[in-house]
Amino acid sequence: MGMQDTAIVGFAETKIVEQSDRDVWELGAEILEDLLNRTGFEKQEIDGLILSSSMTGAGNCFWSQTTADHLALEVDFCQTVDIGGCSPTGALARAAIAIDAGLCTTVLCLFADTQKAESNQRPRSFQQEWQVPQGLLGPPTSFGFISSRYDHQFGLDLRALGKLAVAQRDSAVLNDLACEKLRKPITVDDYINSRLIADPVRLLDSVMVCDGASGLLITSKKNAARKGLTKIVTPIGYGERTTYRASESMVDVTDTGHRVAGAKAFKQAGLAPKDIASIHPYDDFIIAIMLQFEMLGFCKQGEGAAFIREHEFNHLGDLPLNTGGGQISAGQCGLAGGGTNLVEAVRQLFGEGDKRQVKNTKNALVTGIGGIPYARNWNSSVVMILTPNG
Amino acid sequence: MNTINDTLNIVRDPPKWRSFSKPFWDATREKKLIIQYDKEVGKYQFFPRPTSIYTGKKSNLEWHEVKGHGEVYSFTIARRARPPFQGHEPFFIAVVKLPENVNVMGNMVNCSLEQMKIGLKVKPYWAPLSNGTHLLMFEPE
Numbered sequence: 172m173g174m175q176d177t178a179i180v181g182f183a184e185t186k187i188v189e190q191s192d193r194d195v196w197e198l199g200a201e202i203l204e205d206l207l208n209r210t211g212f213e214k215q216e217i218d219g220l221i222l223s224s225s226m227t228g229a230g231n232c233f234w235s236q237t238t239a240d241h242l243a244l245e246v247d248f249c250q251t252v253d254i255g256g257c258s259p260t261g262a263l264a265r266a267a268i269a270i271d272a273g274l275c276t277t278v279l280c281l282f283a284d285t286q287k288a289e290s291n292q293r294p295r296s297f298q299q300e301w302q303v304p305q306g307l308l309g310p311p312t313s314f315g316f317i318s319s320r321y322d323h324q325f326g327l328d329l330r331a332l333g334k335l336a337v338a339q340r341d342s343a344v345l346n347d348l349a350c351e352k353l354r355k356p357i358t359v360d361d362y363i364n365s366r367l368i369a370d371p372v373r374l375l376d377s378v379m380v381c382d383g384a385s386g387l388l389i390t391s392k393k394n395a396a397r398k399g400l401t402k403i404v405t406p407i408g409y410g411e412r413t414t415y416r417a418s419e420s421m422v423d424v425t426d427t428g429h430r431v432a433g434a435k436a437f438k439q440a441g442l443a444p445k446d447i448a449s450i451h452p453y454d455d456f457i458i459a460i461m462l463q464f465e466m467l468g469f470c471k472q473g474e475g476a477a478f479i480r481e482h483e484f485n486h487l488g489d490l491p492l493n494t495g496g497g498q499i500s501a502g503q504c505g506l507a508g509g510g511t512n513l514v515e516a517v518r519q520l521f522g523e524g525d526k527r528q529v530k531n532t533k534n535a536l537v538t539g540i541g542g543i544p545y546a547r548n549w550n551s552s553v554v555m556i557l558t559p560n561g
Numbered sequence: 562m563n564t565i566n567d568t569l570n571i572v573r574d575p576p577k578w579r580s581f582s583k584p585f586w587d588a589t590r591e592k593k594l595i596i597q598y599d600k601e602v603g604k605y606q607f608f609p610r611p612t613s614i615y616t617g618k619k620s621n622l623e624w625h626e627v628k629g630h631g632e633v634y635s636f637t638i639a640r641r642a643r644p645p646f647q648g649h650e651p652f653f654i655a656v657v658k659l660p661e662n663v664n665v666m667g668n669m670v671n672c673s674l675e676q677m678k679i680g681l682k683v684k685p686y687w688a689p690l691s692n693g694t695h696l697l698m699f700e701p702e
Contacts, residue, residue, distance in 0.1 A: 300576040301608045304696055305654055305668050306568065306639055306646035315637025316656055323635070323679045370638040418614050420606045420663045424635065545608055546634075546656050546664040 173271030174264065178395040178403035179557075181210040182517045184385035184510070187350045187502040190287040191382035195227040196241045198384035199283045203242055206388040210400065212277065217388075219248040219278030221266050223258035224506035224541075227284055230291030238281070248275040254413060254551040255541025256453050258282075259385075259510035261553055264409045266389045276394055282513075283384035286505030297545050308369060311377055313543045314456040315369030317424050321458065324425060327371060328476035332457045333359035335492070336375050336499065338484035339454070343496025345486075345527040350381050350502030362457075376457045381502030385510035387517065401560070404520045407534075408440030408556040414544070415552065425473075428552030429466035429538060436554040437468070440534075444469045447556075448531035449491040449519055451512040453540040454499050460492070463538055467554065486527040494519060494527045509539045513555075520559040534558045565638070566652040567670040568688075568698075571645050575690040582609040584624050589695040592687040594629040596663060597622050607663035627661055629685035630702065634658040636669070636677060657683055657699055671700040 183205035185198050207214060220239050228234035228251070235251045248269045252258040259282040266278035286292075298307070307313075321327055340357045343349040357375065365375040395403050415428030437443060444467055452463045461475035470478035484492035495501050495515035498508045516535035518524055535557050542550030578586045588595045597606050599613040599621045612619040636655040639646070646652070653669035655677075669677065670686050682702040687695035 297608055300578065300582065302666065304573050304576050305666055305698075306571070306642045306649075306652060307654060307666075308639060308642055311641070312637055312639060312654060315639075315654075316635040319637060319679065320635040367638070367640050369640060372637070420604065420614065421658065546666055 174267040174406050176392050177267040177270050178392045179387050179389050180395050180400045181206045181388040182514045184514050185383045186348050187381045187383035191285045195283050195285045199281050202384050202386035210388055217244055217277050217279050218246050219275035220244050220246045221262040221280050222251045223262055223282040224253045225284040226286035226290040226292045226505040256509040257539030257541035257551040257553040259513050260539045260555050270391050277390040280387045282507035282510030284505030284507035285382040286380050287382045310543050311369040311372050315372045318371050318458050320424050325473035329363050330359055331476035331479040333362035335460050336362045336457050339493050339497040339500040341485055342494050343500035346495045349496045353500050378455050378498045378503035383504035385514040404517050404557050404559050406555055407558050408436035410435030411553045413551040424548050427466050427548050429463050432552045432554045433467040436556050440556040447536045448533045449529045449535045451493055451516040451537045453538045454497040486529050491529040513537045565674050566649045568652045568668045571649055575692040581611045585609050586694045590693050595624040595626050598625040605661040605663050607665055631657045631659040633679050633681040634664055667698040669699050
């Protein structure tokens with residue numbers, strides 16, 4: 172499998188802020204410089220650029236080209252991945268296959284968005300016609316439906332969900348790059364008593380949109396070795412599914428595309444859920460984490476709460492989870508937010524977790540969730556398994 | 562305000578339809594609910610799409626009128642909203658399962674907080690829009 176011949180040689184991330192006073196391209200420039208400094212690569216060696224989706228970039232149909240232009244990157248492969256919160260991990264997968272196919276040798280994957288400061292989104296989708304007239308707020312409302320239905324089918328255990336919220340918040344306190352507003356410890360009772368947004372979704376279930384950027388530098392293992400870079404991280408399994416069960420009119424909203432994307436990633440990696448050393452699931456709402464435990468096979472469908480009760484999720488626990496705080500407690504960098512948990516996984520495997528370093532760095536699992544469809548769960552699901560030093 | 566708002570006093574812009582959804586909106590002028598049906602597989606779909614979700618053949622699609630009686634599949638209480646809904650919270654948004662095996666979203670009128678539950682039997686409630694079409698909402702049967 173060609174993806175396994177590639178190496179992440181560096182990661183970078185900016186401070187996540189409530190609203191950026193710096194342009195999205197300046198954040199991109201900061202990521203580029205950090206990656207060059209850390210890896211010793213010259214700018215001219217980067218011959219591929221893959222961007223995540225970006226609400227700031229959304230108004231620009233030449234987003235990847237103009238970003239390459241502003242950063243003065245002369246590249247042989249240039250694209251934006253537009254599967255929402257899945258796009259950072261999707262970008263990494265595409266970088267690996269582009270390198271393996273010989274289209275380019277070294278790719279900057281850049282995840283930058285300043286949605287709070289400058290959102291240029293103008294959705295052309297079903298929402299304007301079928302949801303806006305009924306007053307839907309967007310994702311919180313959709314997760315209200317998902318949560319109500321989950322409660323009906325399996326029962327909703329608020330204390331279990333609160334345990335996840337607390338674990339992530341404790342990690343954000345240890346993460347200097349997390350949004351300052353969110354770096355205050357919370358309790359399970361704080362979670363349960365936080366105000367309702369779209370029943371039963373609460374404030375502390377939800378992400379706060381922020382501004383920030385992150386990125387990875389990817390090259391072939393051979394090239395990394397030639398450059399003397401011994402500290403690398405390699406993707407060993409990947410699964411991606413968009414519009415899961417598209418050909419069915421009625422679907423179980425608690426059954427998601429992670430079921431198939433996860434099975435594919437585990438098979439490719441030759442691993443099972445019990446082998447996973449740390450997990451970095453996409454977290455736009457707390458319940459999404461529980462649904463992913465179920466769909467990825469950490470437990471059976473409907474038994475997520477029991478699984479949560481049985482495990483500890485901080486960096487010293489038996490299953491460290493979103494050890495940088497996740498998006499919910501570090502802040503969601505718009506559509507680049509999927510980069511936060513991805514970069515945290517890479518950071519941990521590089522052994523640079525500092526105060527929150529996990530002990531077991533054998534591997535890490537990262538996921539993405541992207542887009543909210545009509546009366547379903549989400550449009551895209553991705554799962555990637557990473558290992559250090561191939 | 563702890564009572565639930567039926568949203569009927571909210572002035573909403575009529576949505577823009579697409580070439581393939583126009584028949585739906587035209588039918589709402591007479592408070593008729595029509596949904597797409599794939600005649601090859603004998604199955605319905607909602608919301609209106611440019612092709613059959615089952616076969617990928619748009620020529621398989623027909624519009625069939627249905628009663629619109631169904632039951633609540635899931636719901637949420639919107640406690641925060643954007644204009645013109647802002648300030649009119651809380652209100653219900655329900656996902657209603659029709660017997661034709663499709664889910665349809667809509668606000669709920671004439672329904673109390675105590676009454677609302679998954680499985681509640683509902684029927685259509687057509688709210689007038691300024692262009693003569695109607696918005697499909699639901700009320701308890």
